[in-house]
Amino acid sequence: MKQQQYFYHFLFREKVNKQLLTIGLLTGVGYLLLLRVLFPFPSFYADSYTYLDAAAEQQPISFRPIQYSEFISFFHNFSTSDLPLIAGQYFSAVLANLFLFFTCTYLFKLPGFLKKIVFALLVFNPLYLLTANFVLSDSFFCSLTTAWIACLIWIIYKPGIANILGQLILLLLLFKLRYNALIFPCFTTLALIFSKQNVWIKTGVAIASFGILFILMDKISDTTQKLTGTRTFSAFSGWQMASNAIHVLRNQPADTTNFDSEQRTINHFVINYLIDKDSLKVKEEEVTASYIWDRQSPLKQYLNYYASLDNYTDTYFETWTALGPVYNTFGAAVIQQQPLAYIRYFVWPNTKRYFFPVMEAYEQFNEGRDSVDKLAARFYNYQSTNIDNRHASLHIAALAPWKYLFPVVNTAFILLSLLYLITGRYRRQSRLFNQVLLTVTAFYLGNLCFVSAVAPNVFRYHLFVITLLLVFGTYLGYLLANKKADVS
Template identity: 30%
Template sequence: MMRMQKHYRYFCLAGFTMLIQFTIFKYFYPFPNFMQDSYNYLRSAYENIDANLWPVGYSKLIRFVGFFTHSATVLVFVQYFFYHLCALYFFFTVLDLRETSRWVRGIIFAFLFLNPAILYLSNYITSDVYFIGISLVWISQLFRLVYEPSRWLLLAHLVVLILAYTVRYHALIYPLISVTALVFCQFSVRVKVGSILLIIALIAGFMFYTTSQTEKVMGTRQFSAFSGWQMANNAVYAYAHMPERPPLKVPERFGAVHHRVTAYLDSLQHIPMARRPDGPLMAFYLWDPYSPLQPVAGAVNIADNKVHLQQMAAVASLYNDYGKYLISEYPWAYFRYYLLPNFFQYAYPPSENLVVYNDGRDTVWRVAQSWFHYSANKVFTRSDTKEMALFGYYPLLMVLIIFLFVSGWIAYYVVGGPSFAELRFRYALRLGTFYWIVHYGFSVLASPVVLRYQLFNMILGVTFGVLLWELVLRSLFANREQ
């Protein structure tokens, strides 16, 4: 009964703070925040297509809300509200892992529900907050399956897993983690094997359907055109940062693209690296209109140009092979100029779009004006946006969170934490640690890491960091009293 009362108080407090924050925020920011990705999602929703450069799960959410209303404010609220429901499920799951003090619950609650990054990111027309919410439910279900081995919960987990898969390619690692967790859950061998086979079947079915829809929509049969471009972007970035690039005789099929790349890099030789457009570790070669990889140089509104995206899809397979070729020719340069910087960028991710409103513009693209029924393409804020500079400190916060978690993890084992911590907590800690290790490796290899990709990891880091240190301090004080 006490636990139910405690949960109810937190539920009410989360709802109250959500409404207050949203109301004040929307006064100062009556329009959503848009980036290049936003227009791609909106076009996918507008045309109701089932394949694009990114998974279309978020576009389906936009379309679902659009069935009732095309109000941008309602869409933003739905995103923010959905996150809060998922965060509450995660929060109550964490409280069930072990007994915690009020200050620990307060820290976790504040980071989940009073975090300005979540509020501002919810105002973006992107899949980020939606995916964070799904991820919170996904990992909470894995935590619960160890002490609530219900078949209904397992079935719900499979649904959430496939939902995550339709929203963000980062979910590619989720089946691996789910399967690993299921092996140690208290189910019969038959249920475990059946669940794993069902996961494989669902993922395979989704990939087959997406591949066929990609061929239908974009003219090429492939699961993800985006992955080929990402491979080329990463490889060309490393190649561009080599101090010297000896002449390279490439296979004939790569001749045209390699000629454009080398000609572009030669044109940048007189510009210091710090001032070059491809200087920061970002997706410059993927999205910049003047990237030598673009099929049409200087094309505008790339993410909202169906013909251009079809042209990008047409060369995606070639670019995937070209990227792999450059990496095979210069593996050390790829490690030195892409993998190693991205390894550290994971711990100190650039704030990117979180520190700017609407990419610094006061207009939106036509697809946004059309979908949200704006009378004009102008947007405005009642804020001078100077408070967004706060997110410039979040990379440092990420470093502190990693230190909090790693130091707490080490101290936990030094004091013999596994010998007295609750079983459910030990399981959740191992699972959370396993997730972070796998995610670290996948993120570094996949694409340049930015801050908005790291908020879910920051939530896990803060949660387990304070839980670990509370256990450690309790153990130390108990030993001192003895």
């Protein structure tokens, strides 16, 4: 409690910080008003309609993780307008960024001018405003991840019940938003190792962090089995696994000796697809998710075949879900058989794609359309499916530079981290700062490796990375530029 009072004093009674907090909140209000003047409608993408459909029908499961649909439903309770959702997404970003900013500047010193620069990068940066204007899970995932990292920093510094419970709640929400949060408890464990508390408490919190995710996985599997007849935690993961495996098969054939009959049939569909060069819509070296969604892909062709079987009368979603475990087994068989080929043809190109990201949904405003699907118009009570997108070019122009800034920010952080280690500057800094930096760096590398190994990288999946690198990259640059600098 005492430490919380100190932080309260730092935040609300120190004149500079109180001013910055006020500026941050007022800027958020002003930015949101400007956004609604320029863009009276949010930007929709193909994924948006899946989320909206699940929210409108109050579905307990969907093609994608259900948490974002639950957020949509929650904000829809306040108004049938889309404004509460967009405002909620943006102010979540504002508050999370302020939480991380004040946490870091409370624990680690920065010169006044650098402190203001970091503040500006986190608060005045239009990136957070514009990404919040999409009906996609990206903005919430970025905000919650930022807040979760801030909780880990507090756990390392001086753990308390509020920080521990906060990270557990955030972890649960993050996992329900995106399943790549499955690896996040590993970094909670690292933070706990660094924290000063009883080993049994550390062990208990680490077990709880992993435990809540496995309990949730089991619950989702039960619900999926009850509603579709197929027990699986994530059918989408199975489709993704098979899609990834096709990257191997389009370069090297599989040895089907140990495949079962179903796997051989799927492989046959893949071979026929790859033979027909006209249907191969992607370059051989390109990493893609089109095999999951393209109607002509072998996975979709096999789905149609599977659904046509005499004894099969399920709905499309039930069929799609049933094939999740099937495709997971097939994809795993191909990848385990040729792991080096998988690294060569999927992981390595996908890692390069991380540093030179595809903007995907952010390439255009509302997919370049001046209308939305009837589902969105009905859900948000639009007068028609036509929307005002007269300033779409401004939306695109404001996001476009990040295609080039993202690799710069990432490369700079990696180089600064290496220099910090090589030059031995870490010896002059406090154990706390080094522990926090190590946790953030481990999280950065872990996320990069995990995502690059399991799913095609696109820019919007890594918004939270920008937030972390802007903050800690500034600290590293300051420490390296000033030999006697000390942030402790």
